[in-house]
Amino acid sequence: AQSVTQLGSHVSVSEGALVLLRCNYSSSVPPYLFWYVQYPNQGLQLLLKYTTGATLVKGINGFEAEFKKSETSFHLTKPSAHMSDAAEYFCAVTNNNAGNMLTFGGGTRLMVKP
Amino acid sequence: NAGVTQTPKFRVLKTGQSMTLLCAQDMNHEYMYWYRQDPGMGLRLIHYSVGEGTTAKGEVPDGYNVSRLKKQNFLLGLESAAPSQTSVYFCASSYTGNQPQHFGDGTRLSIL
Numbered sequence: 001a002q003s004v005t006q007l008g009s010h011v012s013v014s015e016g017a018l019v020l021l022r023c024n025y026s027s028s029v030p031p032y033l034f035w036y037v038q039y040p041n042q043g044l045q046l047l048l049k050y051t052t053g054a055t056l057v058k059g060i061n062g063f064e065a066e067f068k069k070s071e072t073s074f075h076l077t078k079p080s081a082h083m084s085d086a087a088e089y090f091c092a093v094t095n096n097n098a099g100n101m102l103t104f105g106g107g108t109r110l111m112v113k114p
Numbered sequence: 115n116a117g118v119t120q121t122p123k124f125r126v127l128k129t130g131q132s133m134t135l136l137c138a139q140d141m142n143h144e145y146m147y148w149y150r151q152d153p154g155m156g157l158r159l160i161h162y163s164v165g166e167g168t169t170a171k172g173e174v175p176d177g178y179n180v181s182r183l184k185k186q187n188f189l190l191g192l193e194s195a196a197p198s199q200t201s202v203y204f205c206a207s208s209y210t211g212n213q214p215q216h217f218g219d220g221t222r223l224s225i226l
Contacts, residue, residue, distance in 0.1 A: 009154070032212055043118070043204055043217030044157075090157070098210035099164070101145070106156040 002027045004093050004105035012111040019078040021108050023065075023091035026072065033074040034092040034102065035065055044090060050074065051096075061085070086112045116140050120205050120218035127195045127225045135190040135221050137205030145208045146188035147172075147215065148180060150201040157204070163188055164211070195225045 007022040025031055032051045036044040048059025055067040061084075065076045074091060088109045092102040121136045137146065148160040159172030163182040177199060179191045188207075192199060202222050206215040 043219045046214045094212040101211040104157045
């Protein structure tokens with residue numbers, strides 16, 4: 001079984017501040033991990049993914065995430081928030097079984113204050 | 115490159131009416147999915163398909179039916195719409211179950 005917990009359904013930061021969105025997962029086998037972003041009135045877009053190899057993964061728009069096996073975490077960060085980063089962010093988990101589908105977290109809405 | 119296309123984008127129905135939501139993908143993906151998204155509840159999987167001619171139930175299948183007669187299309191049907199089915203519906207597709215899913219822009223459905 002696999003599951004994802006995103007701590008904080010809403011996160012608010014000031015423009016220029018660090019963005020930290022938390023994701024913890026549960027998986028009985030080595031996980032594949034994803035972060036998606038959803039802008040208003042749009043579908044989800046892939047930000048970044050981790051499958052194997054380097055544990056620090058860089059994505060689009062300056063975001064990155066680090067896979068920490070000991071903490072079962074895959075937190076998303078960005079050094080300096082921009083107004084355009086305001087969106088909802090979803091973490092998802094699966095594994096190396098091609099038939100195993102993604103399980104999504106409940107989402108975190110990021111608000112960026114001027 | 116269209117990706118995943120959903121039609122219609124908006125629809126208002128009366129209780130008891132039926133309708134079909136269409137999803138088309140041009141990426142030759144095997145897997146296709148229908149989700150609903152409601153405030154505070156994230157994405158919930160309604161039905162999915164692992165290939166042409168196959169369908170399976172997801173987390174919240176009641177009140178919905180699906181068909182995958184062609185690989186590129188995945189249809190979601192509401193036989194008798196209820197107000198509880200007011201939601202935003204997303205279609206997605208992927209090569210395999212554990213590959214990134216590609217999403218459409220959603221269909222906003224209101225049932226009065």
